[in-house]
Amino acid sequence: MGSLMSDASHQHIFSGNRLDRAGGQRGDADWLAARIADPAAVSLVLWNGRPLLTHLPDGTLTAARIDGGLARALAGGLETLVFLGLGPQGPVLAIDLDGETDPAEGPLQGLGKFHDLRAALASFPAEDANLVGTARSLFEWRRKHRFCSACGRPSRASDGGWKRVCPNCKTQHFPRVDPCVIMLPARGEHCLLGRQASWPEGRFSTLAGFVEPGESVEEACAREVREESGLTVTGVRYHSSQPWPFPSNLMIGLIAEVAEGEAAPDLEELEAVRWFTRAEARDLLDGKLPGVTSPAPVAIAYHLIRAWVDDGA
DSSP, X not given: OOOOOOOTTXXXXXXXXXXXXXXXXXXXXXXXXXXXXXXXXXXXXXETTEEEEEEOTTSOEEEOOEEHHHHHHHHOSGGGEEEEEEETTEEXXXXXXXXXXXXXXXXXXXXXXXXXXXXXXGGOOHHHHHHHHHHHHHHHHHHHOSBOTTTOOBOEEEGGGTEEEOTTTOOEEOOOOEEEEEEEEEETTEEEEEEOTTSOTTBOBOEEEEOOTTOOHHHHHHHHXXXXXXXXXXXXXXXXXXXXXXXXXXXXXXXXXXOSOOOOOOSSSXXXXXXXXXXXXXXXXXXXXXXXXXXXTTSHHHHHHHHHHHHOO
C-alpha cells in the first residue's frame, strides 16, 4: 500500500509546544518543588475541563495566567496541579478545579471567564491552545486513573503530573495517547466524504477511526475505509498529525488512494457517503456548495481536504 512520508510543514491547532517540558528534571521532587515555588511561575486554570480565558484588546481570546502563589493555594497539592514546562519568563503550570460553583465568580473573579474549549477555538492563539490542550489531556487522564490498574489501590501524582505511581505495588502509570487515523479516500479527480447522523445538518467530513492493537497505521487506515465505505485502499500517504484533547487523541492525517468500486455507508458509523469532484470539494471548503458544510478549519479533516484540492494531493 505504500509507505508513510513525513511532511513537517503542517502545524495544526493544539500542536506547537514551545516550552521545555524538562522531562529529565521533573522527576526530581526537590527540583520540581523549586520550580512550582518560583516567584516567576504562572498558571493556567481549568474548571471541569473548561479553560479560564480573557479577552485581548483586539477581541481575541487568550488563556488567563494567574500567579503561582494563587495557583498553589487553589490546587492544594500535586493531585490537581501539572507542571507544563519552562518558558522564557519562568515555569508554566496548570491547575484543575472541579465542583458546581464557578471559580470565576469567587477566588478568580475579574481574571476571566471559563469557556467551552471547542467553542473558543476559532479565536484562540495557537500557543495557548497547545498549553490548554496539553493540560486538559493530562487532567482527563488523571481523573480516569486515580487507582492502580495492577492492584486497585489509589495512585499518586509524580513528575509534575506526567506520571502516577502506586505506593502499594510500585507500578508506574503514564498518560495514554490514543492514535486515530483520519483519512481522505481519493480516486482520480474525486474524493469521498462521509456523514455521521450526530453531526450538524449537511456536514460532511473525512473518515476516521482508532488504531487497534497489532495494526500499523496503514492497516488501520485500510480497515476503517473498508468498514465505513466498502472501498479498498491501494496506497496511503501521510499528510500531518494533530493532538486532539477530547480526551487525548493523536489524529494521524492520511490521503488514502482507493480502488474502483461502489461506496456505501456502513450505517453504523456513517449514515451517508458522497463523492466530490475537486471543484466541488473546493466550493465545499469555501462555503459555496449549497446544502453541504465542511469541517471547521481548526480540524485536521479540513486541511486534508484542502491539501487534496489545492495541491492535487
